[in-house]
Structures are given as structure tokens and as C-alpha cells.
Amino acid sequence: MSRELVLAVAIGYLLALFAIAFVVERSNKLGKLTGSSLVYTLSLAVYCSSWTFNGGVGRAAQNGFDFLPIYLGPTLAFILGPILIRRMLRISKANNITSIADLIGARFGRSAGVAALVTVIAVVGLIPYIALQLKSIAQGFAVLTLTSPDPAHQPLIFDGALWAAAILTIFAMLFGSRSIHPGEHHPGMVVAIAAESILKLLSLTIIGLFVVYGLFHGFGDLFGKAAANPEVAQLFAYSPERYGFSWIAMTFLAMVAAFCLPRQFQVMVVENVDERHLDRAIWQFPLYLLLINLFVLPIAVAGRLLLPGNANPDNLVLALPLIGNQPLLALIAFLGGVSAAASMVVVETTALSIMVCNDVVMPALLRVKSLGLAQRSDLTRLLLWVRRGVMIIVMALGYLYMRHDSAQVALVSIGLMSFVAVAQFAPALVGGLFWRGATKAGAIAGISAGFLVWVYTLLLPSFTQPPIIANFVAVGPFGIDLLRPYALFGLTGLDPVTHATFWSLLANFGALLGVSMLGRQRAVERAQAALFVDADNSGEAAQIWRRTALIPDLHALATRFLGRDRTDAAFASWAGDRGLDPATAVQADAETVLFYERLLASVIGAASARVLVGAIVEEEPLGVDEVMRILDETQRVLEANRNLEEKSLALQAATAELQEANTRLKELDRLKDDFVATVNHELRTPLASIRAFSEILRDHPQLGDSERLEFLAIVIAESERLTRLIGQLLHLSKIEATGTMPVRSELVDLTAVVRESSAAMRQVFAGANVALDIDIAPGSAQVIGDHDRLVQVLINLLGNAVKFSPRGAGRATLSLRSAGGEIELAVADNGPGIRASDRDAVFDRFRQLGDAMGDKPEGVGLGLAISQRIVAQHGGRIWIEDNEGGGAVFKIRLGAAPIAAQ
Amino acid sequence: MLRRAARRDRLIGLFILAVLLFNPPILNLFGGFVFGWPALYIYLFVAWAVIIAGVAFVVERNAPATDERGNRVP
Numbered sequence: 001m002s003r004e005l006v007l008a009v010a011i012g013y014l015l016a017l018f019a020i021a022f023v024v025e026r027s028n029k030l031g032k033l034t035g036s037s038l039v040y041t042l043s044l045a046v047y048c049s050s051w052t053f054n055g056g057v058g059r060a061a062q063n064g065f066d067f068l069p070i071y072l073g074p075t076l077a078f079i080l081g082p083i084l085i086r087r088m089l090r091i092s093k094a095n096n097i098t099s100i101a102d103l104i105g106a107r108f109g110r111s112a113g114v115a116a117l118v119t120v121i122a123v124v125g126l127i128p129y130i131a132l133q134l135k136s137i138a139q140g141f142a143v144l145t146l147t148s149p150d151p152a153h154q155p156l157i158f159d160g161a162l163w164a165a166a167i168l169t170i171f172a173m174l175f176g177s178r179s180i181h182p183g184e185h186h187p188g189m190v191v192a193i194a195a196e197s198i199l200k201l202l203s204l205t206i207i208g209l210f211v212v213y214g215l216f217h218g219f220g221d222l223f224g225k226a227a228a229n230p231e232v233a234q235l236f237a238y239s240p241e242r243y244g245f246s247w248i249a250m251t252f253l254a255m256v257a258a259f260c261l262p263r264q265f266q267v268m269v270v271e272n273v274d275e276r277h278l279d280r281a282i283w284q285f286p287l288y289l290l291l292i293n294l295f296v297l298p299i300a301v302a303g304r305l306l307l308p309g310n311a312n313p314d315n316l317v318l319a320l321p322l323i324g325n326q327p328l329l330a331l332i333a334f335l336g337g338v339s340a341a342a343s344m345v346v347v348e349t350t351a352l353s354i355m356v357c358n359d360v361v362m363p364a365l366l367r368v369k370s371l372g373l374a375q376r377s378d379l380t381r382l383l384l385w386v387r388r389g390v391m392i393i394v395m396a397l398g399y400l401y402m403r404h405d406s407a408q409v410a411l412v413s414i415g416l417m418s419f420v421a422v423a424q425f426a427p428a429l430v431g432g433l434f435w436r437g438a439t440k441a442g443a444i445a446g447i448s449a450g451f452l453v454w455v456y457t458l459l460l461p462s463f464t465q466p467p468i469i470a471n472f473v474a475v476g477p478f479g480i481d482l483l484r485p486y487a488l489f490g491l492t493g494l495d496p497v498t499h500a501t502f503w504s505l506l507a508n509f510g511a512l513l514g515v516s517m518l519g520r521q522r523a524v525e526r527a528q529a530a531l532f533v534d535a536d537n538s539g540e541a542a543q544i545w546r547r548t549a550l551i552p553d554l555h556a557l558a559t560r561f562l563g564r565d566r567t568d569a570a571f572a573s574w575a576g577d578r579g580l581d582p583a584t585a586v587q588a589d590a591e592t593v594l595f596y597e598r599l600l601a602s603v604i605g606a607a608s609a610r611v612l613v614g615a616i617v618e619e620e621p622l623g624v625d626e627v628m629r630i631l632d633e634t635q636r637v638l639e640a641n642r643n644l645e646e647k648s649l650a651l652q653a654a655t656a657e658l659q660e661a662n663t664r665l666k667e668l669d670r671l672k673d674d675f676v677a678t679v680n681h682e683l684r685t686p687l688a689s690i691r692a693f694s695e696i697l698r699d700h701p702q703l704g705d706s707e708r709l710e711f712l713a714i715v716i717a718e719s720e721r722l723t724r725l726i727g728q729l730l731h732l733s734k735i736e737a738t739g740t741m742p743v744r745s746e747l748v749d750l751t752a753v754v755r756e757s758s759a760a761m762r763q764v765f766a767g768a769n770v771a772l773d774i775d776i777a778p779g780s781a782q783v784i785g786d787h788d789r790l791v792q793v794l795i796n797l798l799g800n801a802v803k804f805s806p807r808g809a810g811r812a813t814l815s816l817r818s819a820g821g822e823i824e825l826a827v828a829d830n831g832p833g834i835r836a837s838d839r840d841a842v843f844d845r846f847r848q849l850g851d852a853m854g855d856k857p858e859g860v861g862l863g864l865a866i867s868q869r870i871v872a873q874h875g876g877r878i879w880i881e882d883n884e885g886g887g888a889v890f891k892i893r894l895g896a897a898p899i900a901a902q
Numbered sequence: 903m904l905r906r907a908a909r910r911d912r913l914i915g916l917f918i919l920a921v922l923l924f925n926p927p928i929l930n931l932f933g934g935f936v937f938g939w940p941a942l943y944i945y946l947f948v949a950w951a952v953i954i955a956g957v958a959f960v961v962e963r964n965a966p967a968t969d970e971r972g973n974r975v976p
Contacts, residue, residue, distance in 0.1 A: 065942055072924040075950065079917040079957055083910060220938050227935050236940040238933025243926045251925060283958035290950050297943055 003145045007163065009331060010338050014171055017342070020195055021175055021188030033194075034187045034273050037280035042194035043267045044285045045201075047074060047258065048292055049129075049344035050136035051415040053204065053337045056293070058313035060300035064235040067296060069247055070415075071289040073254025081282035085259060085268065087433050089278065091532055092269045096602035099355040100265040100425060105607050107432035107532050108440035109525035112607035115359035117444060118425060121451045122262050123352055123394060125421025128462070130348060130398035132414045133341035136314070137164040138402075140334050143318045165399045168345045169392055176350025177387040186350070190271050193347060196339040201292050203336025207317055207329060208295025211302045215324050219298065226301045235301075249498040253419040256426040261419075262351035263344065270351075349394050353387040358605025361386050366611050379560045383604065404463065416497045417458050420504060424450035427505070427512045435516075436533045440525055442516030450508030457500040461485045549613075551588045554596040557612060561603050570599055682725060686718040693718075728862045735869045747897055748790060750781040750823055754816050757794035761802070768802050770810030777817035782897045785874045793870050796863040797827040797890050804831030805887075822876075822893045830887040839880045843868040912960045916953060923949045 024033060033039050056067040077084070088103065097103045101122065105115025141160035175189040216222040226232045258264055272278070303316035306323055317337070321329035362383070427450070428443040460472075476484040483489075486496050488503050521529065558567045574595050575581070588596070593613065600609035693711045697703070703711075758774055765772045783790075794814070801812040813828045834842060843864050871878045876894035883889045922928055924946075932945040 065946065068946060069924075072920075072946075072950065075953065076917060076920055076924070079913055079920060079953070082913060082961070223935065223938050223940060226940075227938065233935075236934060236942065238941075239930070242930055242933070247929075248925055279961050282961060283954050286950075286954045286957070290947065290954065294947070297940070 003141075006141060006144050006331070006334065009335070011167060013335055013338065014167065014342060017192045017195065018171065018174055021192040023188075024191045025188040033191050034185075034271070037274075037277040038284070039191060039194045040267075040272065040274075040277040041281045041284040041288065042197040043190045043271065044264070044281055045197035045288050045292075046193050046263055046267055046343045046347050047261075048197070048200060048289070048340060049415075050133050050337050050341040052292065053200065053340040054136050054140070054314045054317055055132070055415060056296050057300045057303070057316045060297050061303050061313040061316060065243070065297070066247070066250070068293065069250035070254045071293055073251045073256070074258035074289060075286040076251070077255045077258040078282045078286055081278055084430070084433070085282075086275065086278060088259065088269055088429075089272055089275055091433070093275075095606060096598045098270055098358060098602065098605050099351060100260065100262055100429070101355045101359045102601070102605045102607070103265075103269075104425060104428055104432065104443065105359060105605075107529070108428075108438075108443045109522060110606050110610045111440050112359065112363045112611065114428075114440060114443055114447075115355075115605070115607045116363070117447055119352075119355040119359045121421060121424060121447065122355060123397075124459075125418050125424075125451075125454070126262065126348060126352065127394065127397045127401050128414045128459075129418035130345060130394065131402035132418075133168075133345050134161045134164050134399055135402045135414075137161065137338060137341050139312070139315055140318055140337050143315050143322070144330060144334055161399060161402060164341070165395050168342060169349075169395045171342065172346045172349040172353075172391050172395070173388050175346050177353060177384050177391065185271060185273070187271075189346065189350065190267065193267065193343045196343040197288070199339045200336050201288065203332050203339070204292055204295060204317070207321065207333050207336075208299055210324065210326065210329055211299050211320050212295070214326075215302055215306065215320065222298055222301060222305075225305055229305060232301060232304045235304075246495050246498045249501045250416065253416065253423055253497075253501060256423045257419045260422040260425045260429065261348075262355060262422075263347040266347055266351040266354075345395075349391045352394055353390040354605070356390040357383060357386045359607050361390070362604050362608040363611050366608060380563060383561070413497070414462075417462065420458055420497060420500050421451070421454050423501070424454060424504060424508055427508050431512055431516075432529075433532055436529045437516055437521075438512065438529070439516045439519050439521050441519045442512045442514075445515040446508045446510075446512030449511040450504045453504040453507045454500060457485045457488060457503055458496060461496065549588045549593055551586055551592065554588055554593065554613070558596055558599050561600060567599070571595075679729065683722070686722045686725070690715050690718045690722075725862075728866060732862055732866050732869070735866065735873065745784050746787065748783050748785050748787045750783060750790070750816055750825065750894075751776055753787060753790045753794060754814060754825070757791045757798060758814055760791075760795055761798040764799070765802055765812070768805070768810065769808050770802050770805045770812060772798070773811070773813040775813060775815035775817075777815075779818055780896075781816055781818060781823050783823060783874065783894045784897050785894070786870075789870045790874070793867040793892070794825070794827070796867045799863065800890070801827050801829040801831070805829045806831065818896065819893065821896055823896050825892040825894075826889050828883045828887060828889040830883065830885055833882060833886060834880055834888045842880070843878075909960060913957065916956050916960065919956075920953045923953070 052070075056070070059067040091097065091106075092103055095106055097106060099119075101115040101118035104118050105111050105113075108114045138159070138161035141164075175192065176186060212219055212222055216225070226236070259268065299316060299320065300313075303311070303313065303320060307316070307319060311319060317333045318330055321327070321333055424447055427446050428438065431438040432443065472485070476482065481490075486499060488499070491499060491502070494502070555567060555571060558570075562570070578591070580592075597606075597609050597613045600612060604612075693715045697708060697711055697715075754774065754776060758772060762772070798812065798814065802810070805812055809830075811830050813826070815824075815826045815828070817824055868878050871892055871894070874894050876892055878890065878892045881889045881891060929942065929946065932941045934941055936944060
């Protein structure tokens with residue numbers, strides 16, 4: 001194919017992408033595309049750069065499955081998405097974070113130093129990665145146009161990599177730095193990347209299908225031939241030690257890279273518009289990675305089988321369609337590779353330019369007073385040009401690095417080098433998010449130590465040009481064997497990447513932990529640490545510092561970076577939320593200052609914003625008075641909370657009482673029904689008997705006198721029983737109707753009550769031949785109450801006692817004694833006793849235990865019910881116990897009358 | 903809150919399982935060819951798919967119903 005055609009197709013493709021981005025940013029309807037979780041997921045696939053597209057296949061052709069850890073790692077990271085990534089998202093949203101450098105800087109006291117350090121490492125670490133993309137495009141271009149990729153063989157104007165670098169720089173500027181958006185959202189770029197992700201996947205799948213079904217007869221045929229070829233079959237041979245530390249290190253690096261790479265952070269955190277998209281992405285993104293890798297191994301195997309051994313393995317994806325005489329497919333493969341490279345370069349340079357601009361250049365420029373930047377009226381153009389400049393520099397460095405040692409290092413190895421560099425952010429980032437004790441000094445020490453080890457063990461040895469470096473790799477500096485970069489301290493047997501991963505992260509973690517534990521945190525650091533670690537229930541940090549300023553000053557400052565309209569709108573909405581009047585508010589409180597700082601941070605980063613706001617804000621730590629006032633307020637809030645709690649408890653208690661009353665009412669209702677039925681029965685029985693005997697007397701005049709007298713006696717007895725029953729019923733209903741019936745409250749001497757009732761019953765006892773003992777303990781026994789009622793109770797109990805005592809051998813005791821503040825009356829008998837289960841029931845109306853025994857005792861069954869109510873009216877209680885010698889004891893306790901009343 | 907904690911615990915469990923399945927020494931148990939296909943190829947992709955399905959199951963089952971724009975579906 002001709003150079004011009006390939007170049008035109010590639011540029012045409014990129015222009016189409018830019019058109020998509022342009023339309024998305026202009027159109028309201030398409031602009032909402034970023035609100036879809038699918039677009040979010042596809043934009044995350046910017047992870048798959050040309051390294052996936054060409055390098056993965058190359059690695060698979062040489063080493064078998066070694067390419068996979070790079071995709072298994074992000075899968076692992078995303079499983080933990082709801083824990084780790086969500087926290088990054090929340091904190092970044094709350095603080096208007098614009099890059100990973102910003103996030104780490106903000107965590108460690110909004111420190112410009114930490115942010116700048118992270119930025120420098122990111123730039124240095126990622127230049128090889130960008131070089132890799134250029135190299136890959138240049139190689140693809142060379143394969144397609146059948147030219148040599150080495151510029152030594154042709155004029156510079158035909159150098160594919162240079163063209164690629166220039167075109168991609170222009171596109172990066174168009175996508176990433178066209179205008180300043182608050183929050184650094186680039187919806188057009190995100191949608192374009194999502195489109196590219198679809199194309200990458202389609203392109204690799206089409207090539208895969210063509211290879212498997214076009215060049216071979218399906219998977220069976222392909223793998224069958226692979227098994228037959230001893231050299232290829234050796235890739236799959238069983239060996240218990242085939243994959244070791246290198247596999248684990250790569251999985252770990254990729255896992256960390258999934259959130260530490262600036263471009264991943266950009267699409268995952270900064271461009272995220274809805275936190276819920278993450279829930280989808282945590283399984284859809286790994287699914288995308290799985291799909292795009294399905295055909296990598298088959299393509300690699302086919303390449304090994306069909307291409308000569310000396311072919312560059314990184315070009316297999318392009319070379320195979322050419323072998324099959326399918327130039328169109330080769331072009332599709334080329335476009336897939338360009339897609340992968342372009343999206344990576346555009347997002348990475350955008351992210352890097354934001355970092356460099358916000359965390360290095362602007363803070364530095366703002367500090368130089370002589371430039372007078374803080375007084376300039378419009379700084380948005382300056383910001384844009386700084387970013388464009390950074391993009392050009394980054395791309396130029398990438399190109400130079402690539403030219404410096406092209407050819408000898410495979411794509412994957414270069415990429416892994418960058419992974420180790422960005423992995424240095426992980427300890428400070430993860431530690432900062434989950435460990436309150438991580439300090440700024442610890443973070444700086446950790447990141448620097450890790451980075452220096454990376455430079456020494458990975459970056460320096462990658463330059464093979466000056467012989468002095470090659471020499472130093474081979475024998476160590478000054479011939480010190482222990483310091484050889486690839487075998488530091490004599491650690492051998494690991495490949496350079498695994499070796500560097502181990503030493504750099506060891507140094508990094510060690511320094512972070514050691515320095516953090518030994519050092520102390522400043523107040524602002526502690527505040528930020530608390531805010532980050534407790535992100536899930538964060539309050540505001542504003543109260544740690546008392547900062548005051550004039551709103552017009554702050555507003556003017558923000559206007560310079562965001563433009564008047566955006567600043568006015570943002571402040572109006574915020575003032576509305578706070579109930580401030582934008583027209584009259586002049587004095588800014590701490591919250592307002594924080595608002596402006598965050599607004600600025602959304603454009604120029606936290607570190608720069610802090611420098612700027614700090615210049616016009618009076619800042620001092622809170623004095624004791626202020627702290628006391630805050631504590632006081634907290635105290636009041638707590639108090640109010642406690643009151644509320646108490647009220648709700650009271651309410652709960654009232655509800656419970658009501659419920660209880662309700663059940664009691666229901667129970668009473670049921671009892672009333674029983675009562676009516678029983679009364680009905682009890683009244684009818686004597687009435688029926690009276691009627692029956694009266695009828696006999698009327699109808700049988702011939703009855704003898706003795707019989708007639710007997711029947712009359714029964715009629716009289718039944719009438720008396722009826723009278724008694726009615727009297728007691730009236731009595732009971734009176735007690736029940738009045739509840740706490742007006743007991744006559746007079747001073748009652750219980751001794752007299754006992755004597756009176758026992759005298760009344762003496763005759764009955766004598767008649768039944770039951771002995772009655774009276775046992776009155778000495779001392780006063782006075783209660784407040786109704787003398788006659790109490791006599792009635794005792795007579796009732798004595799009547800029961802005589803009823804149940806055995807004739808002849810019966811013995812009952814009526815005793816009186818004082819028990820503490822109460823006076824106890826007890827009536828004991830030596831009858832059959834009462835079962836424990838029946839002891840409550842005997843106090844029910846009409847309950848007669850005699851029923852069960854067959855002979856119906858005399859009495860109507862109301863006596864105990866009435867007695868219980870009378871005792872209750874006196875504020876006392878009545879219950880039954882076992883008598884020691886068999887039988888039952890009825891006990892009554894009444895409160896003793898107060899001494900004064902006696 | 904309880905449900906959220908349970909989901910977190912399940913994801914941590916899946917993470918540990920995935921770390922074990924995706925790494926040596928377990929993956930070194932697979933080698934050679936099974937039914938003419940490379941055993942490790944089949945193993946890695948099946949294990950990967952199973953883990954992804956597990957994650958999808960855990961997060962989608964408890965997720966509130968939302969439409970494409972993220973509005974809650976009544």
C-alpha cells in the first residue's frame with residue numbers, strides 16, 4: 001500500500017473521531033451520552049493501548065500466557081471497586097480533584113510539594129509508555145507500506161513515528177485543552193474514546209476470526225497444528241515452575257496501574273459524572289478486557305506457525321492479514337492499533353498536562369511576585385497555553401526516547417517499566433485513603449525512595465547508548481558487584497521488572513511506614529487525613545482553620561480563572577443553598593473561603609488554589625475561645641439529641657401502656673360475658689328448684705306432712721341462697737363499678753377485726769367440729785380502711801377454711817402479725833390444699849374448686865372474688881401459700897397506718 | 903447498611919478467590935493440551951469469566967433498579 005493512502009486513512013479516521021467529540025460537546029442530546037454507564041465502561045478501556053493490540057500478541061508468541069496478568073490485575077482492582085475506587089471518587093468529587101497528583105497532594109495537607117513530586121514522577125515514568133505508542137504506530141506504518149521503520153534509511157520527512165507524534169499532539173490539544181472547564185470534564189473526549197474502544201475490540205476480533213477460520217480451519221485445526229509443532233507446543237507444556245514471581249509481580253503492577261495511571265485516573269475519577277456508573281463498570285470493564293484478549297493467543301500461535309522465526313513478534317496482527325493477501329483487513333488492524341495508541345496518547349497527555357500545569361507550573365508562577373500573575377485579569381488563556389506547551393514537550397520527549405533506543409526493547413517491556421514507575425504512587429495513595437497516620441513527610445520519603453530505586457534499577461539500564469552505562473549495568477558502579485542495577489544486593493534469578501518492582505516498592509513502603517510512624521502531623525495535615533480516611537461520613541474541614549476574607553476579593557480571583565459567567569453562576573447557586581444574599585454578602589466566613597478554594601481547585605488544582613486563596617485570606621489556627629465555642633455548639637446539639645431520645649422513649653412507654661390497657665380491656669370484656677352467662681346459670685338453678693318443689697306442693701295435696709315440711713324447707717333454703725347470691729352480686733358489682741370504691745377511711749384496729757370475725761364463726765367451727773386457733777402477735781396493728789368490710793373478708797376466709805377442713809381432725813389458724821411496714825393476716829387450714837396452678841383461678845368469680853371433686857360445696861363462688869377486691873381497695877394484696885403441715889394458707893397484707901394517724 | 907456490609911464482604915471474598923485462581927502456584931497445575939486445546943488457555947478464561955459473573959451477581963442483585971440515565975425506576 002502506498003504511504004499516502006495509509007496516512008490519509010489514519011488522518012481521516014482521527015478527524016472522524018474529533019468530529020464525534022465536537023458534536024458531543026455542542027449537542028445537548030449527545031452530550032448526555034456521558035450519563036451512560038456503558039460509555040463510562042468503554043472509556044475505561046483506554047487502558048488497552050497499542051501495547052494490548054500489538055505488544056500482547058508479541059509477548060504471547062514468545063512466552064505463552066505472560067501477556068494475561070496485565071488484564072487480570074485490573075480485574076482484581078475492580079473487584080475491590082466499591083471499597084477503594086468509590087472512596088477515591090467520593091473524595092475527589094468533594095474536593096474538586098483534577099488529577100492523581102492533586103489527590104495525593106490534597107491528602108497530605110494540600111501540599112504543593114507532594115503534588116509536584118508525583119507530577120514529575122508521572123511525566124518521567126510515562127515518557128517510555130508514550131514512546132511505546134509512537135513506536136507501535138511507526139512499526140505498523142512500516143509493515144503496511146513495506147518500508148523500513150528505521151529513519152536512518154530514509155529522509156526524516158518519511159519517519160512514521162514523527163508524523164504520528166505530530167498528529168497525535170495536535171489531536172491531544174484539540175481534545176484535551178480546547179477550553180477550561182470547571183472540574184476538568186471533557187465529555188467529547190470521553191465519548192470519542194468510548195468509540196475507539198469499540199473499534200479496538202471489533203478490529204482485534206475480526207483479525208482473530210480471520211486468522212482462526214480464514215488461515216486455519218477453526219480452533220481445533222489451529223491448536224492441533226500447534227501441538228504438532230514442538231517449538232510452539234513447548235509454549236503450552238506442563239511445568240510446575242513455569243510461571244513464578246514474574247507473573248505475580250505483573251499481576252500486582254497491573255492491579256495498581258488500573259487506578260494509578262494518570263489516564264486511568266482521568267477517565268475513572270475526574271471524568272466520572274455519576275458514582276453509580278462504577279457499580280456497572282466493576283464487572284463490565286473486566287468483561288471487556290476478557291473479550292479483547294480472547295483472540296490474542298490464537299493470533300500469536302498462528303503467527304508462530306506461519307511466519308518465519310525472525311519476524312518481529314510485535315507486528316503479527318498486521319503481518320497475518322498480509323500473508324492471507326487481505327490488505328483491507330491489514331488496514332483494519334492498523335486502524336485498531338492507531339485507535340488504541342491515539343486514545344492512550346490523548347488521555348495520557350491531557351492528564352499529564354493538567355498535572356504539570358496545576359501542580360508544578362502554576363504554583364511556581366504564582367509564587368514569583370515580579371510576574372504579577374495574581375493581578376492579571378484573565379488567566380484562562382495562559383492556563384491553556386501552559387497545557388498545550390506541556391503536551392508538546394511530553395510528546396517530544398516520548399519521540400526522543402523512542403528514537404534513542406528503538407528496536408532493541410519489546411513493547412511490553414517498555415510498558416512494564418512505566419507501570420513500575422506509577423506503582424510508586426500506590427503506597428501513598430492507598431495508605432493515605434485508609435490510614436490516618438500517613439504523614440506528608442512519610443509520603444514524600446516513600447515516593448522519592450521508590451522512584452530513585454526505579455531510576456537506578458530500570459530506567460538507567462534501559463539506555464544502552466553511552467558505553468559507560470552498559471558497563472555499569474554489567475559490573476556495577478565502580479565495579480561494586482553488590483550494586484549491579486539488575487542484581488541489587490546480589491538478588492539474582494528475577495527478571496529486571498520483577499527485580500525493580502520488589503526493591504522499589506520495598507523502599508517505598510518502608511520509607512512511608514517508617515517516616516510516618518516516627519514523625520508528627522501538622523494540624524492541617526491531620527484535618528485532611530481525618531477527612532480522607534472518614535470519607536464516608538465526612539464533615540467539613542472548614543472549622544479547623546479560621547479564615548476570613550472579603551467576598552469581592554475572592555470572587556474577582558475566581559473570575560480570572562473561570563470567567564465571569566461561570567463564577568457568578570457558581571456563587572449564586574452556592575449562596576442560594578446557604579441562604580446568603582449574593583448582592584449584600586461581603587465578609588466571607590471559613591465555609592465561603594473553602595467554597596472559593598474548591599471552585600478554583602476545579603480548574604487549577606488544589607495546590608495552586610491554596611496558594612492563590614492563601615494570598616488574600618487571613619489564616620490562623622483557631623484560638624481556645626473559638627474551639628470552646630465549637631465544642632459548645634456540639635454540646636448543645638448533643639443535648640438536643642438526648643432530649644429527643646428521651647421524648648421518644650417516653651412515647652414508646654406510653655404506647656406500651658396503651659397496648660397493655662387495651663389487652664386488659666379485651667380481657668375484661670370477655671370476663672363480663674362469662675360473668676353474665678354464669679350469673680344466668682347460678683340464678684336459674686335455685687329458681688328452677690324452688691319452682692319444681694312449689695309445683696309438687698300445689699299438685700299433690702295428698703303429700704304427708706313430713707314430706708311437705710321437707711320440701712318447704714328446701715324452697716326456703718333455695719330462696720335464702722338466691723337472696724344471698726343477689727346480695728353478693730350487688731355487692732360485687734358495686735365494688736367493680738366504683739373501682740377503688742370509697743372505702744370508709746377510718747382507723748381500723750385489726751385485732752378487733754380478728755376477734756369479731758372469729759367470734760362470729762365460732763359457732764360454725766363448733767358445728768363442723770373443726771378447731772380454730774387465734775394467734776395475735778403483740779404490737780399495734782392498725783390500718784386505714786373499712787372495719788366491716790375487713791370483717792367480711794375474714795369471715796369469708798374462715799368459712800372457706802371450715803369448709804375444706806376434715807371433719808373432726810380439722811384445725812384452722814387465724815394469725816395476725818406485723819411484717820415491716822405492713823400487717824399480715826393469715827388463715828391456715830389442714831385441708832387438701834390448693835394446687836399451685838389453681839391459685840390465681842380461685843379468685844375468679846363463680847370459680848369453685850369443689851366442682852372438680854364432685855361434691856358441690858355450699859356458697860355461690862363469689863366470696864373469694866369479693867374478698868380479693870376488698871383487699872385491693874385497701875391497697876393490700878391476697879395470695880395463697882402451702883401450709884407446712886398440708887393444707888392451704890390465705891395471706892393478706894395491708895399497709896400499716898402511719899404513726900401520725902394513730 | 904447491613905446489606906452494604908454483606909456485599910463488601912462478598913466482594914472481598916471474591917477478590918481473595920481471584921488472587922488465588924489467577925496466580926501461581928495454582929495456575930501452574932494446568933499445562934499441555936485437553937481435547938486439543940491448551941489446558942491453561944481454557945482454565946484462565948473460564949476462571950476469569952466465573953469471577954466476573956460472580957462480581958456481576960453480587961453487585962447487580964442488590965443494586966437499586968435504575969434506567970440508563972441513572973434515574974430510579976419506580
